[in-house]
Amino acid sequence: MSTFTSASNPTGSTTGTSTDGKNGTMNATTTEATRRPRLSGMTWLVWRQHRAAFWSILAATALSVAWMVYQRGQMTDFLDGYGYPAGYPAKSLDETGNDFQRYVDAFSFVSFGLGAIPILLGVFLGAPLLAGDLENGTAKLVAAQSMSRARWLATKLALAGLVVVVSTGVLSAVFGWWWNPVKKSDVTVMDWISSEAFNNTGPVPVALTIFSVFSGVAIGLVLRRTLMAMVVTFGFTVAVQLVWSYSIVSLGNTVTITTNKGVMGENGSPSLPHGAYEIDYSFVTGSGDLVGFGTCSGSQTDAARQVCLDKADVVGWSVEYLPMSQMNGMQWLGASILFALTAGVVAFLFLWGRKRLV
Incomplete structure (x- = not known):
């Protein structure tokens, strides 16, 4: 005859002791409940409410990552067969003709899709996140429960933000990994300063998307x-993309290189570092003033142009540019600005939501 006494421990497992009456020995037994981690409470409610959107975003991310991994494998196989070491070109890709063009087209296609993500998620995830609850009365039902409005809002923003950060962070990392072998190539796959490259790699896509999504949430909270809210968010996110792309150059510190041995013949414009983005070309006069590089361009012959340049006292070139080495710093600076703006939007959401959430 044996008896069994059980008790629960804080970890959720059940322990017990078994006593054998025949020999008086005691055998300790432990039964651990194997339970999967499960969402509960407000987190479960918000996830279940928006699970279709969340799973769609994660599934689209997985498919996009798989396609980019495949494309990178195809591209690197081509480069290896052509004798082009990744990042350290031994041969010019210009000699490939149209054979490499399909990979350039793939970059253009994917970069366009990634560039649309902040707009799409702002419109279809951010704008309806609160506006839908306010419009159909769900917000009043939630407010009548024991959970506070602040907790409900925080859970909504946290789950949406987590899905956005994970998806855009993974896409950014994989796209940058795909682009890296030809980042410094002689073929213009993507200019590093362009929105196609700058906005889709590093921390920028995460910051730009989270700002667009939370701005859409704020617009939905106000318009109800x-x-x-979706229409207004579309216009707002498109405007943000345009302003942001126009402002990229201002994030860097320009470098100026000058010459003073003339501007013709062997004294042509100075060579710049590989990948440098040219901002401005000018002529330098003997007094240090700058004049447009089109000065004396109307001269019919080189001799006539040289006479014109001597008369204008032009002695050399002045070239202003941004080196590619600044890309990483510019991206983190831009992302910091966007994260700061996002923090301001979140503060507005909680301040506005205290009185106008239902």
């Missing part, structure tokens, strides 16, 4: 109508 889903369709109207």
Whole structure:
């Protein structure tokens, strides 16, 4: 005859002791409950409410990553067969003709899709996140429960933000990994300063998307109508993309290189570092003033142009540019600005939501 006494420990497992009456020995037994981690409470409610959107984003991310990994494998096989070591070109890709063009086209296609993510998620995830609850009355039902409005809002923003950060962070990392072998190539796959490269690699896509999504949430909170919020968010996110792309150059510290031995013949414009983005070309006069590089361009012959340049006292070139080495620092500076703006939007959401959330 044996008896069994059980008790639960804080870890959720059940322990017990078994006593054998025949020989008086005691055998200790332990039964551990194997349970999967499960969401509960407000987190479960918010995830279940928006699970279709969340799973769609994660599934699209997985498919996009798989396709980019495949494309990179195809490209590196081509480069290896052509004798082009990744990052350290031994041969010019210009000699490949149209054979490499399909990989350039793939970059253009994917970069366009990635560039649309902040707009799409802002419109279809951010704008309806609160506007839908406010419009159909779900917010009033939540407010009548024991959970506070602040916790409900925080859970909504946290889950949406987590999905956005994970998806865009993974896409950014994989896209940058795909681009890296030809980042410094002689073929213009993507200019590093262009929005196609700058906005889709590093921390920028994460910061730009989270700002667009939370801005859409704020627009929905104020307008309280889903369709109207989506339309306004679309216009807002498009404007953000345009302004941001126009402002990229201002994030860097320009470098100026000058010459003083003339501007013709062997004294042509100075060579710049590989990948440098040219901002401005000018002529330098003997007094140090700058004049446009089109000065004396109307001269019919080289001799006539040289006479014109001597008369204008032109002695050399002045070239202003941004080196590729600044890309990483510019991206983190830009992302910091966007994260700061996002923090301001979140503060507005909580301040506004205290009185106008239902």
